[in-house]
Amino acid sequence: MSAAKERPPFHGSDVPETRNPAPSGRDGRTREEMAPVGEGVDRDAPLGDAPVGDAAIRDGAIRDGADPFVQIEQSLALLIRRAEAARTVDPRASIVDRSAYLLMSRLDTAGPMSIGALAQVFVLDISTVSRQVAALEAKGFVRRESDPRDARVSLLHLTPSGRERLEAARAGRYAMYRDLLRDWPQEDVAHFAALLLKFNDTVARVYGTSTKSTEN
DSSP states (O other): OOOOOOOOOOOTTOOOOSSOOOOBOTTSOBHHHHSOTTOOOOTTSOGGGSOOHHHHHHHTSSOTTSOHHHHHHHHHHHHHHHHHHHHHHSGGGOSSOHHHHHHHHHHHHHOSBOHHHHHHHHTOOHHHHHHHHHHHHHTTSEEEEEETTEEEEEEEEEOHHHHHHHHHHHHHHHHHHHHHTTTSOHHHHHHHHHHHHHHHHHHHHHTTOOTTGGGO
């Protein structure tokens, strides 16, 4: 059995094909070959339905020695689904929805910003951000003021009630993840946090926005 070929480096300009071949492990086996005999793998099945934990190991979807990019692809798909599901179920973390939380957090850390600047940061259409901002304005969480450097531009500011709601949401999310990872060793939590930050910065760099701009 031949060894798997080394993967070329990914570039942001690369466009994946509409249908990719099944990923293979380091030993060259495809996902179908990694599955137990008599149990085929549907390559078109939703990623969120992939087996996890002990079931994943039994089904051959994630196992020691498998291509790490297969594990990253499947684990991130599950993480996105489950993290959002947990947030909506846990009342401590569902004080504000995700889009509102991200916009308010950005205004809190970076200061007043225009709708166009927010759209650029989150790589969204201005119309999408405008709708989200309008909902925050209706609730009294943000207000518009003219930019002193250019009166034609409006800057969004967090209101006192918006900041209060944001702080409550942050505290709820913090408590949720603290409880979720309470059985993890502290060094694992710190390592996980560092890798998440590194991953987010890499995605931001490749796709044209920066998660570090608030620090400059």
